[in-house]
Amino acid sequence: MFKKILIANRGEIALRVINTCRDMGVKTVAVYSDADKLALHVLAADEAFYLGASEPAQSYLNMDKIIDAAKTTGAQAIHPGYGFLAENSEFVEKCDQQGVVFIGPPAKVIKDLGDKITSRKIMVNSGVPVTPGLTSTEADPGVMSVEAEKIGYPVLIKATAGGGGKGIRIVHSSEEMADACAAASREAVNAFGNGEIYLEKFFTKARHIEFQVLADKFGNTIHLLERECSIQRRHQKIIEETPSFVMTPALRQEMGKAAVTAAKASGYVNAGTVEFLLDENNKFYFLEVNTRLQVEHPVTEMITGVDLVRWQLEIAYGKELTLKQEDIAGRGHSIECRIYAEDPENDFFPSPGTISFLKEPTGPGIRNDCGVYSEFEVPVDYDPILSKLIVHAQTRDLAIAKMIKALKSYIVIGVKTPIDFLMDVLKSEPFICGEVFTDFIETHFENWQPDMSDADLARIAFVIDEMCGNRKAKKLVCAKDAMPTPWQTLGSWRHGL
Template sequence: MPAFNKILIANRGEIACRVMHTAQSLGYRTVAVYSEADADARHVQLADEAVCIGPAPVGQSYLSVEAIIAAARKTGAKAVHPGYGFLSENAEFARACEAAGIAFIGPTAQAIHLMGSKRLSKLAMLEAGVPCIPGYEGAEQDDATLAREAERIGYPLMIKASAGGGGRGMRLVQGAEELAAQLRTARSEALNAFGSAELILEKAVLQPRHVEIQVFGDQHGNIVYLGERDCSVQRRHQKVIEEAPCPVMTPELRQAMGEAAVLAARTVDYVGAGTVEFLLDAGGDFYFLEMNTRLQVEHPVTELITGQDLVAWQIRVAEGEPLPLKQADIHLNGHAMEVRLYAEDPAAGFLPQTGEVLRWEPSILPGIRIDHGLVEGQAVTPFYDPMLAKVIAWGATRDEARRKLARAVEDCVLLGVKGNQRFLANLLRHPRFAAGEATTAFIGEAFSSDASLSPQSILPAELAVAATLLYQASATGSAHQGSLAGWRSAGSAPWRLMVRQGEQKHAVELAVQDAGQQPRLQARVGEAVIVIRMLAADGRWATVELDGIRRRVAYHQRGTQLWLFGQHGNLELQDVTHEAAGGQGGAGSGTVKAPMDGAIVEVLVSEGERVGKGQLLVVLEAMKMEHPLKASVDGVIRRVQVSRGDQVKSRQLLVEVEEA
């Protein structure tokens, strides 16, 4: 293994920043790679050197083995850290690094190839004696074979992409009538995300816990496990909350699962960081799910309860050093939890969001760690996963960690794009999760009616603050005034403002009760009356007094537009008081518009065709997921304005349906 003092991080976003932090603290120089869309990204700014490796699409940049190897050679980097995702579990990339004399900070290509395939890894685990879920792992992949095997296994069952994870290419099938359609979707997503359409089938284990074991191996044959992580709270098979240790773990069960994970790793002579994932049923039986041959997104919770830096372990193992601890020296302390902050709208079916990050102010509290790759002014594009940051909390007890994390999530200011903070905070505060009783079925069973999952009306107090800021800006010509001048004396007629949020307009009346340097106003919103005093506003924070209670509100203002950090996160508002009537006329109810920036992967209708309400018209791919767009009315297709392969912008008209 060649010695190295410069490491290229073949990734982007928060994980690239996180790896750089440790590498630089250990004295290594770092190289960032970036696509044209990421030229101003935080990981580029943090690195010692940076190389552009291609256009925005991942196939032409972050998935280009040739471009990354060329960047390493150009900068003299003798080691590559792949992070997670992208090429981190690509055996050909590991081989290419080896052929170029570059240390790959990860396992061998052979281990990646075997364990990176759900089909091959399961066969190996069955042979090694690791407990596995009944299913089909065969090489025959035609529909007839899969249908026959599905009948043998029995329903419900899971379809899984053999080459990947993260919920992509994964479908729950309740009965035979669903199988063909779900196979088609799973293959398409798997091929698009991982370059392989190979699938496996498994008996669905209903309401289990998802528990994973962190393992680590070195080049001297030593392998240890560093406790477990419970990742049971999931949505569409993607992890939402991760914690360590598992709430129902016993010392005996931890040892049994840990030894099974070490056996799995030893079967492939594993080197570096890896995670063996299991399903744990209510009776205490566990089954091998898969092995991830890389660092996990949720590795910080293990770091917080063990006191170890796993990236530092990875680098030292790649340098040929033995593991820093033996199994008997690894101890767990306290409890840690992590959530993932996404650019998505839970109230609109978790639709990914794109746009400019106007404000980003992470929470700073003791016991809170935030891994992120954000800078204000950067664009959230449709080309990459919508995860923006990870918020992690440590506490002496589980409840302390949970309480800290809920507050930290609520305090993270994100303006310009919608985020999932309210969804996460409500999950963390749910009584069933607080009691440690959540399984993989938790969100679907106990959380489907939560307020965060449906559009919520803006609060009268939020409208009062918005109207005050908007009027102040229009009266003074500035978004922030230290003197807060421009208010007329008490007794004057009230101002009537029209504030638009999305398609809704709200009337707000402002009247002065007490004029002066910090006038006291009365805001009327429908039947609600709010007394408000604007004490300060500097363009980032407004200090307001609402009905006698003082608080700080984050905001961003640009002309007649205002972004306010409200109870439900990012609020985008506009002063339309002087807008001409009818100025916002929209298209008819039969129009289908792009819900976000993305690429058209399928157009299923043509002009003149009759369609029914709910019929699939177009499939849009954005942020590595497919989004079906359906007809909202019965009618006839009058216009189709896109073709397969087109890149489209948010709100762009795609198909027009004339209602029958």
């Protein structure tokens, strides 16, 4: 096994990778920018290497600096996490040239699958069903409109590069087409350095179901069951679970087979995810392959007992995949909630700031992959994910109850989080009934307002906090064995009106 690897990422995912490296006895090198000098991944790794200024181009996206960091520290391999350089084929080529192992698929696979047009072509040729739409890029909004008329509105304008909900616009009519194309293209240039876009059908009532795959260098490819990721805001998942509410053994077998076919057709090696849309008639369409470890990978780990990061390292090192398809079985039910620094009352707008207090939930069947701590300043420069909270229980109902309990005891003060929003989603009738489609939030939680049921208690706590005043001062007084006067203990107060 590798003696030492570098993790070219930050936050909770860097910590997730460090965690498995510790299990395996592999030394870790963290990298960081100005904004992250005190970040948790820097504090947790065996070594930390400074990259440069906070802006991603000077730090986490700077390929030469990162490869140089690996060489300087003697790291044999680089784990990219998700985002940043995780799906950048040029970076993989550079690693190959410099003799550093990239923990992920080969450059060509990333290139082919990262281009949504090429990947659609590969799938069509290997008999995997794809969503209706273009199989070539298009810059002319007029041509887009003609195609949209053909397959019917609404349609999605999508960047051919990247992912993570960026560079995507929904278009309901030809009037919106030109603006949507321009916006999607601009966002794609900023996020991925490539503004090419294409068009595909947008399903208003569809489920987002994906299959985890693992493939080694010797042609062994398996899937590790599905994940249901339909609860999304701004095309980004916020609640994921496995198994899916609608999955039957027959459909699982069929979709799993399609996922393995998709991976094999593209020459896939390492861990990846094949995403599908499932329409109301349980007909599925290939969406894309994510050539990285995904944010929601822990739910798969919980029910299968497989450590996906460990297999990523093993496969990258050249080991054969000894897990067989028949070894993979799901046990119980797992749910993940993503805890972002964002404001659910204000269209989930990011909410950076300093975390003044943090208390993580704990207990049997609860896992919190967390990248922050009390007093940490959440930087404005990066994706606002704070942690992923995962639960595992015997049944879906028990997992929902456990997740609500865990969220209730998850205290984050200083930045806004969707914790109370997530609780309301999990408690809602449509979620409990498994009526989850990709439009779930727009349909059921459009103008969500937080429930104020404990406002009285909050007011009482405010008064008590005022009365306790500066608690450290109070302790000093007590230590001198003096009787504190109301002037010392009351804090700020005023006469009754």
